[in-house]
Amino acid sequence: MPTYTAPTKDLQFVLHDVLNVSQSGVPGFDELEADFTGAVLDEAGKLAADVLAPLNATGDQEGCRFENGVVYTPKGFKEAFEQVKEGGWNGLDIPEEFGGQNLPYTLATAVGEIMVSANMAFNMYQGLTHGAISAILAHGSDDQKATYLPKMVSLDWTGTMNLTEPHCGTDLGLMRTKAEPQDDGSYKVTGQKIFISAGDHDMSDNVIHLVLAKIPGGPEGIKGISLFIVPKFLVNDDGSLGERNGVSVGKIEEKMGIHGNSTCVMNYDGATGYMIGDMHKGMRAMFTMMNEARLGVGLQGYAQAEAAYQNALAYALDRLQGRDVTGVKNPDGPADPLIVHPDIRRNLMDQKSFVEGARAFTIWGASLIDKAHREGDKDAEGLISLMTPVIKGFQTDKGFEMCVAAQQVYGGHGYIEEWGMSQFARDARITQIYEGANGVQALDLVGRKLAADGGKHVMAFFEMVKTFCKENGDVDGMAEFVEPLKKASKDLQAAGMFFMQNGMKNPNAALAGSYDFMHLFGHTCLGLMWARMAKASLAALAGGASDAAFYETKLTTARYYMARQLPATAMHLARIESGADPVMTLEAANF
Amino acid sequence: MPTYTAPTKDLQFVLHDVLNVSQSGVPGFDELEADFTGAVLDEAGKLAADVLAPLNATGDQEGCRFENGVVYTPKGFKEAFEQVKEGGWNGLDIPEEFGGQNLPYTLATAVGEIMVSANMAFNMYQGLTHGAISAILAHGSDDQKATYLPKMVSLDWTGTMNLTEPHCGTDLGLMRTKAEPQDDGSYKVTGQKIFISAGDHDMSDNVIHLVLAKIPGGPEGIKGISLFIVPKFLVNDDGSLGERNGVSVGKIEEKMGIHGNSTCVMNYDGATGYMIGDMHKGMRAMFTMMNEARLGVGLQGYAQAEAAYQNALAYALDRLQGRDVTGVKNPDGPADPLIVHPDIRRNLMDQKSFVEGARAFTIWGASLIDKAHREGDKDAEGLISLMTPVIKGFQTDKGFEMCVAAQQVYGGHGYIEEWGMSQFARDARITQIYEGANGVQALDLVGRKLAADGGKHVMAFFEMVKTFCKENGDVDGMAEFVEPLKKASKDLQAAGMFFMQNGMKNPNAALAGSYDFMHLFGHTCLGLMWARMAKASLAALAGGASDAAFYETKLTTARYYMARQLPATAMHLARIESGADPVMTLEAANF
Structure with missing residues (x-):
């Protein structure tokens, strides 16, 4: 286990x-x-x-x-x-x-x-x-804050987010759940919501559902959506729990993974709800939390890979199988440990260099959210808004890929549930889907974030990379990290330029390359992170750090990422520059 | 479903x-x-x-x-x-x-x-x-043929292959199952085998196990392994079933997928076995079937992707979500079908172009096996031996990736077991592992097959591609397919050259790039297949084929593969040319 x-x-x-x-x-x-x-x-x-x-x-x-x-x-x-x-x-x-x-x-x-x-x-x-x-x-x-927050912060009550319905996920404008106004200012919420994580369970006294719904007669589409608080048990004025509300679990879903979480179909039958935020502005209320929520999912991607990596590494050090082709390493044993084999090392280094790069990227992203919230720093907010779909989409794709890679180290045992490696892959798989499927992240990045505020934030990103390269390119020991980063950033800029030149007359020329752009951006960000980690490690070593091996390992891992992962940027650029035609030509009927 | x-x-x-x-x-x-x-x-x-x-x-x-x-x-x-x-x-x-x-x-x-x-x-x-x-x-x-084959061909009896033991999978030299010779020429087989697909079940009257085991006193390691027939029920001289043999199921494994197949732990307790082939030549007997078995697993990779693709396509045509950014396509409906969205098309085209390329590659490979068997064509045998690890490793990696991609088209529904898309991914996952994990395929390709017969077969492969390009480069309409193929083949040759120049003094310089080489080779083969399919389609169209749309679709899909998949070859080459250092430098203790 x-x-x-x-x-x-x-x-x-x-x-x-x-x-x-x-x-x-x-x-x-x-x-x-x-x-x-x-x-x-x-x-x-x-x-x-x-x-x-x-x-x-x-x-x-x-x-x-x-x-x-x-x-x-x-x-x-x-x-x-x-x-x-x-x-x-x-x-x-x-x-x-x-x-x-x-x-x-x-x-x-x-x-x-x-x-x-x-x-x-x-x-x-x-x-x-x-x-x-x-x-x-x-x-x-x-009032709402005073009523709900203390109990939710203490986890006496838990919360959920209710967006998806059977016929609409990404396109919430099609939503059917309705909220009818009552004389007392509350609403009666009716409809079915699906895929509700932690929708109900036996660990808390109450569940506070946040539910998107439409008020009849309001604007069509997503402009008519409002957000409601619908508690499982109504809350009395004194804060004690009152009647059971008209919300119930339809069933729990059988999923590929995250079996420990109760993913529920929730049925609302005239349940009492309280509007939160402005009428018809429910989507905006959801969107203000989105950077944080999506960063959280991007974190899940690499966090699962970290757990999987730890176990793959332990197995590679322990399992004896075959001999090092350059000379026996474990002469007293019947075979050498797996880790002597170059392709096992390649696999482990892929995992390690991704996880550590993603960790730095995510925590840096979190610090930008803090800067935005605590200092009102608009540049930080713009930058993290730009990078959020990258953190979410790129890191969950790679996170899943690395869980699969970790499973592979176990050979046949990786496929047997008893060994636990399948679970990492099955659990990580959801991160590519929920909180906006990764194709939607790519669309958000290319269709919305790139051009936001006149393209100011992506220009700031390029400027930041450029400044870093200029300041560090000549620093002793940094050239080997700065040069590949420059190359990656150049590929990313060329892709952005291609979108600018072609996307205006044909949006599909940009959208057909959106997924590749998300990955190209992700590699560039991890390249930047590894260059920054290399710089920090060189500084620590120059300062006589006691744990030299730790910092040397960071440098070795940085070199691996530059040599083995960053070459992906040229491939993504080539795909992007092939434009819309390869993707859009085929008639739907001829697929 | x-x-x-x-x-x-x-x-x-x-x-x-x-x-x-x-x-x-x-x-x-x-x-x-x-x-x-x-x-x-x-x-x-x-x-x-x-x-x-x-x-x-x-x-x-x-x-x-x-x-x-x-x-x-x-x-x-x-x-x-x-x-x-x-x-x-x-x-x-x-x-x-x-x-x-x-x-x-x-x-x-x-x-x-x-x-x-x-x-x-x-x-x-x-x-x-x-x-x-x-x-x-x-x-x-x-005698053995007469006793077992007719009943196995008719499926009255089924068969199994018993290689793996708990402590050894790839490294069969560590095998502990032993076969002790008896006076009547039979053997008593004792040991435990794991991961035995179709190990036992209720659909046939008998199960004929082929079991690798060591005869005590024989050579050490894989040179002392022999192959035995161990039937579940012993067979009487008249062909009727006799006593139950000393072989039993220990348990059936709980796996990530292929739940419909009984993967058994098999216990042999002095079970009667009959040697098949020569003493101590069991591995050779296994290896003669390996091209066929591994091609079969490579087939499973793309066959699962085909099934997954068919369903993803149907969903993309049916599910209404969002609008085409270039103009509404389904004005009478609440939204447009998924397939209008460029990134959904990109995803589907990835699947389609892989599956059809892999199908051609696999069936071509099968025809080479026929040529080798039916004509004794040594060149065909050498070529398919070379390409077998590519068919197995590349196609199962991509096949799994495409099952995951197909699942992604379903969004949240893809994660729910009821919709069936998770199963394709979970089932396809085993193909990357069994019949030699894909890292072992890469090792076989680079460590053994490339240099086999003095490198004759890989040279023949390059010559074949070159001849094709020369003969077709100037043919009307073929340049757009031949040029990318040339480029891919050039990258593959450069990688081979890098191995030759560096692998002699340091085998790890080649082995560290073996996995990338397998993928680079795979892309080149699928590029060749698409060029050949384009040629056939152009010929059919020139001949006035009645179903022009079918052949036009092949051309469009060929263009997609060239534009969107073949650029991967340059990335794999760059990784390969980074050599052994990034992979081998880190001490095992510092991972």
Whole structure:
């Protein structure tokens, strides 16, 4: 059965060596001294390794049950959830007035990686609640905040997000769920929502559903959608739980993975709901949380890969099979460990270089969200908005690919559920789909984000890379990292230029290349991250760091990413430059 | 639930337009007139669509059961197996003296695609039997052939292959199963074998296990391995079934997919076995079947992608979501079908261009096996030996990737088991692992096949591509296909050159690039296939073919492959040329 150890040293490296968070001047970041973040991460790591990770495989095997209208989580989840509650983990970055600790989202993201790596399906109960909290924080009335937030922050109540219906996922304008206004200012919500993660379960006293619905007579399409709070149990004025509301579970879905999470069909039958935010502005309310939610899914992508990698590595060090062609390495054993074989190493280095690059990218992204929220920095907000579909789409594609690669190290054992490697791949698969399927991410990136604010943010990104290359190209030891980054960035700019020159007269010339652009952008970002990590490592080594091997390993891994992963940018550019015709020519009837 | 329709027209196109099989002069190929192969494929298609495909999802959901020592297959399997028996499908390419029809393996391969697409887990009961038949045909004594083959050809008895043990898969030299000689010339086989596909079940009267084992006192390692026939029930002299042999099922494995196939742990406790072939030459006996077996797995890769593609396409044509950015296509509906969206088309074209290219590659490969067997053509044998790891490794990697891509078209529904798209991905995943994990295929290709017979076969491959390009480059309409093929072939040659120049002094310089080389080779082969298919299509159109749209579609798909897939060759070459260092530098302890 797989095990998990939190990579606290690598997380600390990103926070302090690379991002130097405590010195960044962002309000509240001064608290993020290395000792403090180290203590928090260690504590999270203990919970993750001792409590959450051991429930990952059992939760997958047992799954959730729906009996007589009640959803039961797998054995042990309830007790583990109590420990998450007691640790106050859900309120880490929530304002103190609602019971949180008001720490930066950056730190919450680092902690989140640990929780997700240990047990993604379990973590979603808390994660969805956190998303719902963010929505109420941003758009709720003072009354709504006072009524719901403290209980949700403490996880006495959990939250859900209800968007999808059987006939509409991406295209929410087709939504049929309706909300009819009542005399008391509330609404009666009626309709069916599907794919509702953590939709119901036995670990909390109440479930607070955030539901998108249309008020009859409002504008057509997505302009007529509003957002409602629909609690499972109505809340009395004194905060105690009242009547059961008209919302029920239709069934729990049988899924490819994340079996430990109860994905529900939710039926609303005239359920009492309270509008949150402005009428007909429900989509906007959803979108304000989207950077955070999508970054969270991008995190899931690499966090699953991290967990899978740890186990693949352990297996490669332990399993004896074949001999090193350049000379026996384990003469006293019947064979050498798998890790002597070049192709096993190639596979492991692919995983390692991706995971560590994605970790830096994600935590940097989280720090931009903090900058935007805590300083009102519009440039930071524009930059993270631009990069969010990349973090989500690229990292979940690669994360899944790396889980599959990790499974491959096990050979036949990787296919047997008992060994646990299949679960990483099956669980990671959902990250490519939910919170906007990756094709939609690519569309968002190319169709919306590139041109946002007159293209200002993508220009700022290029300028940032250029500045980095200029400042570091001649620094001792940096040329080998700066040169490939320059090349990747040049490919990315050429792709952007192709879109500008051709997309105006034919949008499909850009959209046909959108998926490749997302990956090209992702590789460039990870190239930038590895160059920054190389710079930090060289600095640490020059400063006489005691753990030289740790920093040398970062340099070796950076070299691997540059040599073995960045060459993908030219391929993506070539595909993009082939334009719309190869993709659009065939008549639908001739496929 | 997914459906399946046999692509008989596409199969006929490969057999006749591209390969022109009936005119090829290979003994027996004159039977393969278009009318005849069309009738056979139609018949197979009917069985596949009406009987096998409907059992695919139910077989996955129900799985096999092991109760009181008996393995039960899912509901309906037994009846379907009777129909496969009655149709004589298993003997298509087996000599008539053992009850077969002695038709070319090429035709059996085309039929095999249909069966595998419809229900891979089910087809494996027959497929493993076919493999065991081939081994007995090639290495069995006349007595053994007479005793086992007719019953196996008729599927009254099925067969298995027993290689893997808990501690050894790739490295069979570590094998512990032993075979002790008895006075009567038989052996007592003792040991445990795992991952035995179709290891036991309730659909046949007997199971004939082919088991690798070591005779005590023989040479160390793989040089001391022999092959044994170990029947579940011993066979009396009159051919009737005798006593139960000392072989039993330990358990059936819980796997990621192919739940309809019983993957067994087999325990041999002094079971009576009969040596097949020469003592200590068991590995050689296994290897003679390997081209065929591995081609069969490469076929599974694209056959699963074909089935997944058919369903993804149907969904993309049916599901209404969003609007075409260049103008509404379905004004009377609430939204346009998915297929209007460029990134959905990109996804579908990736699938389509891979599947059709792989089909041509595989059936061409099968025709080379026929040429080798029926004509004793050593060049054909050398060429298919070279390309076998490419067919297996590249096509199963891509096949899985395309099943995942097809699943993605369904959005959230793709993750729900009820829709059936998860199964294609889960089932296809095994093809990358069994019959030699794909890393082992890459090792076989670069470490063994490239240099085989002094590099003669890879030189012949390059010469063949060169000749094709020379002969067709100036032919009207062919330049757009020949030029990208030339470029791909040039990249492949450069990679081969890099290995020659660097691999001698450091084998790891070649092995570190072996996986990329396998993919680079695969793309080049599919590029060649698309160029050949383009040529055949242009010829058909010039000849006034009645179904012009069919051939035009081939040309459009060929253009897609050239524009969107072949650019991968440059990336693989760049990775290869980065050499051993990025892969080999890191100490195992520092991963």
